[in-house]
Every structure is written in structure tokens, then in C-alpha cells.
Amino acid sequence: MQVIRAVGREAAAKKYDLLSAMMAHALAGDKHRQRLVLRLMVLITARYNWQRDELTVGQREVARLWCVDERTVKRDMARFRTLGWVEVKQQGARGRVSVLGLNLDRILLDTKQEWQNIGPDFVERLAGQDATVSDNVVPLHRPAPVPPAGQGVWAEASQRLLAEDRVLYESWFSSMTDAGIDSGCLTLVAPTRFHANYVQTHLSERLRTAVRRCDGTILRVRVISP
Structure with missing residues (x-):
């Protein structure tokens, strides 16, 4: 993009x-x-x-x-x-x-879903490689892009993240698990320390936005490693 x-x-x-x-x-x-x-x-x-x-x-x-x-x-x-x-x-x-x-x-x-309503030239002009993730950085784990089963904030937020960007979800969000909510903070567990640090540094805003759209009472999202 x-x-x-x-x-x-x-x-x-x-x-x-x-x-x-x-x-x-x-x-x-x-x-x-x-x-x-x-x-x-x-x-x-x-x-x-x-x-x-x-x-x-x-x-x-x-x-x-x-x-x-x-x-x-x-x-x-x-x-x-x-x-x-x-x-x-x-x-x-x-x-x-x-x-x-x-x-x-x-x-x-x-607004990306509606770009096509303007025309292919508009889509072509704005489309491209998403600058959020560097081409030179790849996660250590790449599980299949299947959102967590059941209900809950993280399950719903995962569906949103998958719909926004399938590749990004598969690379960084799909392997994280829900560790619970405490005092307005959702804690997620990433598979490695590198994975947790990268998400917290580069993708925290996208993650927090998806979570808050599911539950506005959550003020922070914390990503930790095992």
C-alpha cells in the first residue's frame, strides 16, 4: 500500500x-x-x-x-x-x-476495499508493497493463517487482522495466543522474544486498533514471549 x-x-x-x-x-x-x-x-x-x-x-x-x-x-x-x-x-x-x-x-x-469503486487507475496508484513490514525481515515461524477458534476479544481481533492483510496476519499475528485481560490490558504471547519485540515495535498500532475496535475498554496490548 x-x-x-x-x-x-x-x-x-x-x-x-x-x-x-x-x-x-x-x-x-x-x-x-x-x-x-x-x-x-x-x-x-x-x-x-x-x-x-x-x-x-x-x-x-x-x-x-x-x-x-x-x-x-x-x-x-x-x-x-x-x-x-x-x-x-x-x-x-x-x-x-x-x-x-x-x-x-x-x-x-x-478504505482500501472501496478503491476499486473509483477505478483501476486509482487502485494501481495507491497499491503496492505495504511499508509496514520490511522485505528483509521474516518471522521465525509461519503457521497457517487460521484465526483462533471460539469467541473472545483476540479471536474477533484476529478475524479483523486477517481480513485487512492476509500475509501480514500469517507472518506475525497468527502464532500469537491470548494470555488474558487484566486492568484494561490484553496480553498476547508470541512464539519467540524476537517475534514479540518486532510486533511490539513495528505493529503495535495496528494490533491495538484491531483490539480496541472489538472492545473499547482495552487500553493497552502487551506482547510477551514464553
């Missing part, structure tokens, strides 16, 4: 690509998804600083822009954070608003 960095000579085209992907994703969903995505697109076009990856705007201003009350703003911004589309870069304090950033890679990953 092509990683979008909206800077340089092709910045304008990259911005249009991102917004096009978001629009296609919204139109393929119900009215609730359409409204939610539209609200974020408005913030991106009106207030997002592309070069610094910063969205600095107060709830009152967002409420005015969206024509809603501040409770709705608070609720929807929490949904964006749970989706992993919006991240808090600096928590607001002493009358200052929080500095937010966009996880452009996560947005593209979630």
Missing part, C-alpha cells in the same frame, strides 16, 4: 487521493458512516495542517462547523480515536486545546 505523505511537488494529488478514498468509503456505507466521514473530511479541508500533521481546533469551533452540540463533537472525536484515524499528539491543558494528528496509513487501510 502506498504511504501518503502530502508534501512536495505531488502534495495536491496525494491530498485528493486521500479525500477520494474517504468519500468512496463513506458512500459505500450507511448514512451514519457517511455523516461521520464527512465530518472528518470537513476538519481536514478546513483546519488540518498537512505539513505538520496537526489538527488544532477546540470543541466549540468544531461544533459550529458541524452544526451540532459539543456533546456530539466529543462522541464523534472519540469514535475517530477508537478507529485509529485520529491520534492525540499533545493533550490539551490549562485552557489549550489538544493537538491531534491523522493516521493516514490507517485511513487508507480502512
Whole structure:
């Protein structure tokens, strides 16, 4: 997947690509998804600083822009954070608003299914080798990509990870086992120390997003080795 960095000579085209992907994703969903995505697109076009990856705007201003009350703003911004589309870069304090950033890679990953609705040229332009995992790094174990049986947060999150990227799931997530949840932290066991360290270092955000979409009460995901 092509990683979008909206800077340089092709910045304008990259911005249009991102917004096009978001629009296609919204139109393929119900009215609730359409409204939610539209609200974020408005913030991106009106207030997002592309070069610094910063969205600095107060709830009152967002409420005015969206024509809603501040409770709705608070609720929807929490949904964006749970989706992993919006991240808090600096928590607001002493009358200052929080500095937010966009996880452009996560947005593209979630909208990938609808790229084909735009056209093959769009898919070709954005498709490619996923930059999340280096070609030079391979895990020590490559079990068959079968999600864990039964119910539970990890079983559901595994299904999501498999649907997002089969190769990535087979390489890094399929061999991890559920060690339980304690105090809002899900612990997973990887087959080796190297495997655990790599997932924690390079894939923790994707892992945490998948888990939180299944259970929003989980705040952390810890990966350990035997």
C-alpha cells in the first residue's frame, strides 16, 4: 500500500487521493458512516495542517462547523480515536486545546476495499508493497493463517487482522495466543522474544486498533514471549 505523505511537488494529488478514498468509503456505507466521514473530511479541508500533521481546533469551533452540540463533537472525536484515524499528539491543558494528528496509513487501510469503486487507475496508484513490514525481515515461524477458534476479544481481533492483510496476519499475528485481560490490558504471547519485540515495535498500532475496535475498554496490548 502506498504511504501518503502530502508534501512536495505531488502534495495536491496525494491530498485528493486521500479525500477520494474517504468519500468512496463513506458512500459505500450507511448514512451514519457517511455523516461521520464527512465530518472528518470537513476538519481536514478546513483546519488540518498537512505539513505538520496537526489538527488544532477546540470543541466549540468544531461544533459550529458541524452544526451540532459539543456533546456530539466529543462522541464523534472519540469514535475517530477508537478507529485509529485520529491520534492525540499533545493533550490539551490549562485552557489549550489538544493537538491531534491523522493516521493516514490507517485511513487508507480502512478504505482500501472501496478503491476499486473509483477505478483501476486509482487502485494501481495507491497499491503496492505495504511499508509496514520490511522485505528483509521474516518471522521465525509461519503457521497457517487460521484465526483462533471460539469467541473472545483476540479471536474477533484476529478475524479483523486477517481480513485487512492476509500475509501480514500469517507472518506475525497468527502464532500469537491470548494470555488474558487484566486492568484494561490484553496480553498476547508470541512464539519467540524476537517475534514479540518486532510486533511490539513495528505493529503495535495496528494490533491495538484491531483490539480496541472489538472492545473499547482495552487500553493497552502487551506482547510477551514464553
